[in-house]
Amino acid sequence: MTPSSFLVLGAGELGMAVLRALVTQAAPHSTRIAVLLRPASMQSAAAQTLRELGVELVAGDLQNDSQSTLAALFSPFTTVICCTGFAAGPGTQRKLAQAAIDGGVQRYVPWQFGVDYDVIGRGSPQDTFDEQLDVRDLLRGQHGTQWLIISTGMFTSFLFEPSFGVVDLAHNTVHALGDWDTAVTVTTPEDIGRLTAQIVLAEPALTNQVVYTAGDTLTYGQLADTVDSVLDITLNRERWSVPSLLADLAKNPDDTLQKYRAVFAQGNGVAWDRAVTFNAQQHIAVTDVERWIRQNLTAPATTR
Missing domain, CATH: 3.40.50.720 (NAD(P)-binding Rossmann-like Domain)
Incomplete structure:
Protein backbone atom coordinates (compact mmCIF):
# COMPACT_ATOMS: atom_id res chain seq x y z
CA MET A 1 0.00 0.00 0.00
CA PHE A 155 -25.95 9.28 16.18
CA THR A 156 -27.63 6.48 18.15
CA SER A 157 -27.53 8.51 21.36
CA PHE A 158 -29.57 11.30 19.76
CA LEU A 159 -32.66 9.10 19.82
CA PHE A 160 -32.40 9.26 23.60
CA GLU A 161 -31.44 12.92 23.93
CA PRO A 162 -34.11 14.47 26.20
CA SER A 163 -34.18 17.74 24.25
CA PHE A 164 -34.89 15.87 20.99
CA GLY A 165 -37.90 14.26 22.61
CA VAL A 166 -38.07 10.90 20.82
CA VAL A 167 -37.36 8.68 23.84
CA ASP A 168 -38.20 10.77 26.90
CA LEU A 169 -37.64 8.49 29.89
CA ALA A 170 -38.16 11.32 32.37
CA HIS A 171 -41.77 11.54 31.19
CA ASN A 172 -42.12 7.82 30.42
CA THR A 173 -42.93 8.65 26.78
CA VAL A 174 -41.75 7.79 23.30
CA HIS A 175 -42.67 10.00 20.35
CA ALA A 176 -42.87 8.76 16.77
CA LEU A 177 -41.57 11.29 14.28
CA GLY A 178 -44.11 11.11 11.47
CA ASP A 179 -45.65 7.74 12.26
CA TRP A 180 -44.87 4.46 13.98
CA ASP A 181 -43.78 2.84 10.72
CA THR A 182 -41.41 5.72 9.84
CA ALA A 183 -37.86 4.38 9.92
CA VAL A 184 -34.54 5.87 10.99
CA THR A 185 -30.94 4.70 10.62
CA VAL A 186 -28.50 5.22 13.49
CA THR A 213 -23.17 2.49 7.49
CA ALA A 214 -25.84 1.48 9.99
CA GLY A 215 -25.65 0.34 13.55
CA ASP A 216 -29.37 -0.19 13.22
CA THR A 217 -32.34 0.70 11.03
CA LEU A 218 -35.68 0.52 12.78
CA THR A 219 -39.10 2.11 12.90
CA TYR A 220 -40.26 4.24 15.81
CA GLY A 221 -42.67 1.45 16.69
CA GLN A 222 -39.78 -1.01 16.86
CA LEU A 223 -37.81 1.52 18.90
CA ALA A 224 -40.63 1.79 21.44
CA ASP A 225 -40.96 -2.00 21.63
CA THR A 226 -37.20 -2.37 22.15
CA VAL A 227 -37.05 0.19 24.96
CA ASP A 228 -40.04 -1.43 26.68
CA SER A 229 -38.53 -4.90 26.38
CA VAL A 230 -34.98 -4.10 27.46
CA LEU A 231 -35.90 -1.81 30.35
CA ASP A 232 -39.00 -3.83 31.35
CA ILE A 233 -41.24 -0.76 31.25
CA THR A 234 -44.27 0.43 29.31
CA LEU A 235 -43.77 3.79 27.67
CA ASN A 236 -46.62 6.04 26.71
CA ARG A 237 -46.70 6.39 22.94
CA GLU A 238 -47.44 9.66 21.18
CA ARG A 239 -47.21 10.40 17.46
CA TRP A 240 -45.87 13.70 16.18
CA SER A 241 -47.32 13.94 12.67
CA VAL A 242 -45.57 15.75 9.83
CA PRO A 243 -48.25 18.50 9.64
CA SER A 244 -48.04 19.14 13.39
CA LEU A 245 -44.23 19.31 13.32
CA LEU A 246 -44.25 21.66 10.32
CA ALA A 247 -46.78 23.85 12.15
CA ASP A 248 -44.52 23.92 15.22
CA LEU A 249 -41.58 24.86 13.01
CA ALA A 250 -43.57 27.66 11.38
CA LYS A 251 -44.12 29.14 14.84
CA ASN A 252 -40.42 28.82 15.70
CA PRO A 253 -38.56 28.91 12.37
CA ASP A 254 -35.10 29.20 13.97
CA ASP A 255 -35.52 26.21 16.29
CA THR A 256 -32.87 23.71 15.20
CA LEU A 257 -34.45 20.74 16.96
CA GLN A 258 -37.79 21.46 15.32
CA LYS A 259 -36.06 21.43 11.94
CA TYR A 260 -34.52 18.04 12.61
CA ARG A 261 -37.78 16.57 13.90
CA ALA A 262 -39.61 17.68 10.76
CA VAL A 263 -36.96 16.26 8.42
CA PHE A 264 -36.82 12.89 10.15
CA ALA A 265 -40.62 12.73 10.35
CA GLN A 266 -40.85 13.05 6.56
CA GLY A 267 -38.84 9.82 6.37
CA ASN A 268 -36.98 10.57 3.12
CA GLY A 269 -33.25 9.84 3.04
CA VAL A 270 -33.04 9.17 6.77
CA ALA A 271 -33.11 5.36 6.68
CA TRP A 272 -31.67 2.60 4.54
CA ASP A 273 -31.54 -1.18 4.55
CA ARG A 274 -28.66 -2.52 6.61
CA ALA A 275 -27.88 -4.93 3.76
CA VAL A 276 -26.48 -2.06 1.64
CA THR A 277 -24.05 -0.91 4.33
CA PHE A 278 -20.28 -1.28 4.42
CA ASN A 279 -20.42 -2.95 7.83
CA ALA A 280 -22.95 -5.56 6.68
CA GLN A 281 -21.11 -6.30 3.46
CA GLN A 282 -17.80 -6.63 5.30
CA HIS A 283 -19.37 -8.58 8.20
CA ILE A 284 -18.23 -6.01 10.77
CA ALA A 285 -20.02 -6.16 14.12
CA VAL A 286 -21.65 -2.90 15.21
CA THR A 287 -23.80 -1.72 18.12
CA ASP A 288 -27.53 -1.91 17.46
CA VAL A 289 -30.15 -0.01 19.46
CA GLU A 290 -30.92 -2.89 21.80
CA ARG A 291 -27.27 -3.26 22.76
CA TRP A 292 -26.88 0.51 23.14
CA ILE A 293 -29.81 0.61 25.57
CA ARG A 294 -28.37 -2.26 27.61
CA GLN A 295 -25.03 -0.49 27.83
CA ASN A 296 -26.26 3.02 28.55
CA LEU A 297 -29.74 3.16 30.07
CA THR A 298 -31.60 2.11 33.18
CA ALA A 299 -35.31 2.43 33.76
CA PRO A 300 -36.38 5.44 35.82
CA ALA A 301 -37.31 4.42 39.36
CA THR A 302 -40.90 5.64 38.87
CA THR A 303 -41.48 3.19 36.02
CA ARG A 304 -40.02 0.08 37.56
Whole structure:
Protein backbone atom coordinates (compact mmCIF):
# COMPACT_ATOMS: atom_id res chain seq x y z
CA MET A 1 0.00 0.00 0.00
CA THR A 2 1.26 3.47 -0.83
CA PRO A 3 2.07 5.38 2.39
CA SER A 4 -0.75 7.75 3.21
CA SER A 5 -1.18 10.75 5.43
CA PHE A 6 -4.41 11.75 7.13
CA LEU A 7 -5.57 15.09 8.47
CA VAL A 8 -8.72 15.06 10.61
CA LEU A 9 -10.52 18.36 11.02
CA GLY A 10 -11.80 18.64 14.58
CA ALA A 11 -11.42 16.57 17.74
CA GLY A 12 -14.96 16.44 19.11
CA GLU A 13 -16.83 13.22 19.79
CA LEU A 14 -16.62 12.02 16.19
CA GLY A 15 -13.15 13.39 15.45
CA MET A 16 -11.68 11.64 18.48
CA ALA A 17 -13.33 8.36 17.47
CA VAL A 18 -11.92 8.63 13.94
CA LEU A 19 -8.45 9.54 15.20
CA ARG A 20 -8.32 6.66 17.69
CA ALA A 21 -9.38 4.23 14.99
CA LEU A 22 -6.86 5.57 12.49
CA VAL A 23 -4.06 5.25 15.02
CA THR A 24 -5.07 1.64 15.67
CA GLN A 25 -5.72 0.62 12.07
CA ALA A 26 -3.47 2.73 9.85
CA ALA A 27 -0.02 1.91 11.22
CA PRO A 28 2.33 1.01 9.67
CA HIS A 29 0.73 2.06 6.38
CA SER A 30 0.38 5.71 7.30
CA THR A 31 3.25 8.16 7.41
CA ARG A 32 1.27 10.85 9.25
CA ILE A 33 -1.92 11.06 11.26
CA ALA A 34 -2.70 14.63 12.21
CA VAL A 35 -5.54 16.72 13.58
CA LEU A 36 -6.28 20.37 12.95
CA LEU A 37 -7.11 22.26 16.15
CA ARG A 38 -7.71 25.90 16.89
CA PRO A 39 -4.62 27.54 18.42
CA ALA A 40 -6.55 28.03 21.69
CA SER A 41 -7.08 24.27 21.93
CA MET A 42 -3.46 23.22 21.44
CA GLN A 43 -2.84 22.94 25.19
CA SER A 44 -6.14 21.32 26.11
CA ALA A 45 -6.53 17.93 27.78
CA ALA A 46 -7.80 16.50 24.50
CA ALA A 47 -4.71 17.79 22.72
CA GLN A 48 -2.47 16.10 25.30
CA THR A 49 -4.37 12.84 24.85
CA LEU A 50 -3.83 13.06 21.10
CA ARG A 51 -0.12 13.72 21.52
CA GLU A 52 0.12 10.60 23.68
CA LEU A 53 -1.58 8.64 20.91
CA GLY A 54 1.08 9.86 18.48
CA VAL A 55 -1.24 12.20 16.58
CA GLU A 56 0.42 15.29 15.14
CA LEU A 57 -1.26 18.59 16.03
CA VAL A 58 -1.72 21.23 13.33
CA ALA A 59 -2.90 24.72 14.31
CA GLY A 60 -5.69 26.22 12.24
CA ASP A 61 -9.11 27.81 12.50
CA LEU A 62 -11.71 26.36 10.14
CA GLN A 63 -14.13 29.20 10.71
CA ASN A 64 -11.82 32.21 10.59
CA ASP A 65 -8.83 31.18 8.46
CA SER A 66 -9.08 32.09 4.78
CA GLN A 67 -9.71 29.47 2.13
CA SER A 68 -6.16 29.89 0.82
CA THR A 69 -4.69 29.49 4.31
CA LEU A 70 -6.65 26.28 4.82
CA ALA A 71 -5.65 25.01 1.37
CA ALA A 72 -2.00 25.39 2.36
CA LEU A 73 -2.62 23.50 5.62
CA PHE A 74 -4.44 20.69 3.80
CA SER A 75 -2.06 20.30 0.87
CA PRO A 76 0.61 18.07 2.50
CA PHE A 77 -1.96 15.36 3.28
CA THR A 78 -3.22 12.52 1.12
CA THR A 79 -6.65 12.35 2.77
CA VAL A 80 -8.49 15.06 4.70
CA ILE A 81 -11.48 13.98 6.82
CA CYS A 82 -13.82 16.69 8.07
CA CYS A 83 -15.29 15.89 11.50
CA THR A 84 -16.52 19.40 12.26
CA GLY A 85 -20.20 19.91 11.67
CA PHE A 86 -22.65 22.76 11.35
CA ALA A 87 -21.44 24.51 14.52
CA ALA A 88 -18.60 26.00 12.46
CA GLY A 89 -21.15 28.31 10.85
CA PRO A 90 -22.90 28.74 7.48
CA GLY A 91 -20.64 28.46 4.44
CA THR A 92 -17.85 26.69 6.30
CA GLN A 93 -18.47 23.31 4.69
CA ARG A 94 -18.32 24.84 1.19
CA LYS A 95 -15.12 26.66 2.13
CA LEU A 96 -13.48 23.50 3.44
CA ALA A 97 -14.35 21.48 0.34
CA GLN A 98 -12.98 24.21 -1.93
CA ALA A 99 -9.84 24.47 0.21
CA ALA A 100 -9.27 20.72 -0.18
CA ILE A 101 -9.62 21.08 -3.95
CA ASP A 102 -7.39 24.16 -4.08
CA GLY A 103 -4.79 22.42 -1.92
CA GLY A 104 -4.57 19.48 -4.30
CA VAL A 105 -5.67 17.00 -1.64
CA GLN A 106 -5.84 13.54 -3.19
CA ARG A 107 -9.07 12.58 -1.37
CA TYR A 108 -11.53 14.56 0.72
CA VAL A 109 -14.12 13.17 3.12
CA PRO A 110 -16.56 16.01 3.87
CA TRP A 111 -18.76 16.37 6.93
CA GLN A 112 -21.63 14.27 5.59
CA PHE A 113 -21.83 11.82 8.49
CA GLY A 114 -25.60 11.82 8.63
CA VAL A 115 -28.51 11.48 6.26
CA ASP A 116 -28.73 10.95 2.50
CA TYR A 117 -28.90 14.56 1.31
CA ASP A 118 -29.37 13.50 -2.33
CA VAL A 119 -32.66 11.81 -1.44
CA ILE A 120 -33.83 14.61 0.86
CA GLY A 121 -33.10 17.25 -1.79
CA ARG A 122 -33.11 21.01 -1.49
CA GLY A 123 -35.65 23.06 0.42
CA SER A 124 -36.12 20.65 3.32
CA PRO A 125 -37.24 21.87 6.76
CA GLN A 126 -33.56 21.78 7.87
CA ASP A 127 -32.14 24.60 5.74
CA THR A 128 -28.52 23.82 6.60
CA PHE A 129 -28.87 20.64 4.52
CA ASP A 130 -28.80 22.69 1.31
CA GLU A 131 -25.14 23.52 1.97
CA GLN A 132 -24.43 19.78 2.15
CA LEU A 133 -25.82 19.48 -1.37
CA ASP A 134 -23.64 22.42 -2.45
CA VAL A 135 -20.63 20.47 -1.19
CA ARG A 136 -21.67 17.38 -3.14
CA ASP A 137 -22.18 19.42 -6.30
CA LEU A 138 -18.77 21.04 -5.85
CA LEU A 139 -16.96 17.74 -5.38
CA ARG A 140 -18.81 15.99 -8.21
CA GLY A 141 -18.14 18.90 -10.57
CA GLN A 142 -14.36 18.58 -10.47
CA HIS A 143 -11.81 15.83 -11.10
CA GLY A 144 -8.62 16.88 -9.29
CA THR A 145 -9.65 15.70 -5.82
CA GLN A 146 -11.31 12.37 -5.22
CA TRP A 147 -14.09 12.34 -2.64
CA LEU A 148 -15.77 9.90 -0.34
CA ILE A 149 -19.07 10.48 1.45
CA ILE A 150 -19.92 8.34 4.47
CA SER A 151 -23.63 8.32 5.36
CA THR A 152 -24.18 7.04 8.89
CA GLY A 153 -27.64 8.18 9.85
CA MET A 154 -28.29 9.81 13.21
CA PHE A 155 -25.95 9.28 16.18
CA THR A 156 -27.63 6.48 18.15
CA SER A 157 -27.53 8.51 21.36
CA PHE A 158 -29.57 11.30 19.76
CA LEU A 159 -32.66 9.10 19.82
CA PHE A 160 -32.40 9.26 23.60
CA GLU A 161 -31.44 12.92 23.93
CA PRO A 162 -34.11 14.47 26.20
CA SER A 163 -34.18 17.74 24.25
CA PHE A 164 -34.89 15.87 20.99
CA GLY A 165 -37.90 14.26 22.61
CA VAL A 166 -38.07 10.90 20.82
CA VAL A 167 -37.36 8.68 23.84
CA ASP A 168 -38.20 10.77 26.90
CA LEU A 169 -37.64 8.49 29.89
CA ALA A 170 -38.16 11.32 32.37
CA HIS A 171 -41.77 11.54 31.19
CA ASN A 172 -42.12 7.82 30.42
CA THR A 173 -42.93 8.65 26.78
CA VAL A 174 -41.75 7.79 23.30
CA HIS A 175 -42.67 10.00 20.35
CA ALA A 176 -42.87 8.76 16.77
CA LEU A 177 -41.57 11.29 14.28
CA GLY A 178 -44.11 11.11 11.47
CA ASP A 179 -45.65 7.74 12.26
CA TRP A 180 -44.87 4.46 13.98
CA ASP A 181 -43.78 2.84 10.72
CA THR A 182 -41.41 5.72 9.84
CA ALA A 183 -37.86 4.38 9.92
CA VAL A 184 -34.54 5.87 10.99
CA THR A 185 -30.94 4.70 10.62
CA VAL A 186 -28.50 5.22 13.49
CA THR A 187 -24.82 4.50 14.17
CA THR A 188 -22.76 5.18 17.31
CA PRO A 189 -19.82 7.62 17.04
CA GLU A 190 -17.46 4.83 18.12
CA ASP A 191 -18.66 2.61 15.28
CA ILE A 192 -18.50 5.54 12.83
CA GLY A 193 -14.88 6.05 13.84
CA ARG A 194 -13.98 2.40 13.33
CA LEU A 195 -15.85 2.11 10.06
CA THR A 196 -14.51 5.41 8.70
CA ALA A 197 -10.96 4.22 9.30
CA GLN A 198 -11.66 0.93 7.52
CA ILE A 199 -13.39 2.71 4.65
CA VAL A 200 -10.56 5.18 4.02
CA LEU A 201 -7.96 2.40 4.36
CA ALA A 202 -9.80 -0.06 2.10
CA GLU A 203 -7.89 -1.62 -0.80
CA PRO A 204 -8.58 -1.05 -3.59
CA ALA A 205 -9.33 2.49 -2.52
CA LEU A 206 -12.94 3.62 -2.32
CA THR A 207 -13.40 6.94 -4.10
CA ASN A 208 -16.06 9.16 -5.66
CA GLN A 209 -18.97 7.35 -4.05
CA VAL A 210 -21.38 7.37 -1.13
CA VAL A 211 -20.73 4.62 1.41
CA TYR A 212 -23.44 3.74 3.93
CA THR A 213 -23.17 2.49 7.49
CA ALA A 214 -25.84 1.48 9.99
CA GLY A 215 -25.65 0.34 13.55
CA ASP A 216 -29.37 -0.19 13.22
CA THR A 217 -32.34 0.70 11.03
CA LEU A 218 -35.68 0.52 12.78
CA THR A 219 -39.10 2.11 12.90
CA TYR A 220 -40.26 4.24 15.81
CA GLY A 221 -42.67 1.45 16.69
CA GLN A 222 -39.78 -1.01 16.86
CA LEU A 223 -37.81 1.52 18.90
CA ALA A 224 -40.63 1.79 21.44
CA ASP A 225 -40.96 -2.00 21.63
CA THR A 226 -37.20 -2.37 22.15
CA VAL A 227 -37.05 0.19 24.96
CA ASP A 228 -40.04 -1.43 26.68
CA SER A 229 -38.53 -4.90 26.38
CA VAL A 230 -34.98 -4.10 27.46
CA LEU A 231 -35.90 -1.81 30.35
CA ASP A 232 -39.00 -3.83 31.35
CA ILE A 233 -41.24 -0.76 31.25
CA THR A 234 -44.27 0.43 29.31
CA LEU A 235 -43.77 3.79 27.67
CA ASN A 236 -46.62 6.04 26.71
CA ARG A 237 -46.70 6.39 22.94
CA GLU A 238 -47.44 9.66 21.18
CA ARG A 239 -47.21 10.40 17.46
CA TRP A 240 -45.87 13.70 16.18
CA SER A 241 -47.32 13.94 12.67
CA VAL A 242 -45.57 15.75 9.83
CA PRO A 243 -48.25 18.50 9.64
CA SER A 244 -48.04 19.14 13.39
CA LEU A 245 -44.23 19.31 13.32
CA LEU A 246 -44.25 21.66 10.32
CA ALA A 247 -46.78 23.85 12.15
CA ASP A 248 -44.52 23.92 15.22
CA LEU A 249 -41.58 24.86 13.01
CA ALA A 250 -43.57 27.66 11.38
CA LYS A 251 -44.12 29.14 14.84
CA ASN A 252 -40.42 28.82 15.70
CA PRO A 253 -38.56 28.91 12.37
CA ASP A 254 -35.10 29.20 13.97
CA ASP A 255 -35.52 26.21 16.29
CA THR A 256 -32.87 23.71 15.20
CA LEU A 257 -34.45 20.74 16.96
CA GLN A 258 -37.79 21.46 15.32
CA LYS A 259 -36.06 21.43 11.94
CA TYR A 260 -34.52 18.04 12.61
CA ARG A 261 -37.78 16.57 13.90
CA ALA A 262 -39.61 17.68 10.76
CA VAL A 263 -36.96 16.26 8.42
CA PHE A 264 -36.82 12.89 10.15
CA ALA A 265 -40.62 12.73 10.35
CA GLN A 266 -40.85 13.05 6.56
CA GLY A 267 -38.84 9.82 6.37
CA ASN A 268 -36.98 10.57 3.12
CA GLY A 269 -33.25 9.84 3.04
CA VAL A 270 -33.04 9.17 6.77
CA ALA A 271 -33.11 5.36 6.68
CA TRP A 272 -31.67 2.60 4.54
CA ASP A 273 -31.54 -1.18 4.55
CA ARG A 274 -28.66 -2.52 6.61
CA ALA A 275 -27.88 -4.93 3.76
CA VAL A 276 -26.48 -2.06 1.64
CA THR A 277 -24.05 -0.91 4.33
CA PHE A 278 -20.28 -1.28 4.42
CA ASN A 279 -20.42 -2.95 7.83
CA ALA A 280 -22.95 -5.56 6.68
CA GLN A 281 -21.11 -6.30 3.46
CA GLN A 282 -17.80 -6.63 5.30
CA HIS A 283 -19.37 -8.58 8.20
CA ILE A 284 -18.23 -6.01 10.77
CA ALA A 285 -20.02 -6.16 14.12
CA VAL A 286 -21.65 -2.90 15.21
CA THR A 287 -23.80 -1.72 18.12
CA ASP A 288 -27.53 -1.91 17.46
CA VAL A 289 -30.15 -0.01 19.46
CA GLU A 290 -30.92 -2.89 21.80
CA ARG A 291 -27.27 -3.26 22.76
CA TRP A 292 -26.88 0.51 23.14
CA ILE A 293 -29.81 0.61 25.57
CA ARG A 294 -28.37 -2.26 27.61
CA GLN A 295 -25.03 -0.49 27.83
CA ASN A 296 -26.26 3.02 28.55
CA LEU A 297 -29.74 3.16 30.07
CA THR A 298 -31.60 2.11 33.18
CA ALA A 299 -35.31 2.43 33.76
CA PRO A 300 -36.38 5.44 35.82
CA ALA A 301 -37.31 4.42 39.36
CA THR A 302 -40.90 5.64 38.87
CA THR A 303 -41.48 3.19 36.02
CA ARG A 304 -40.02 0.08 37.56
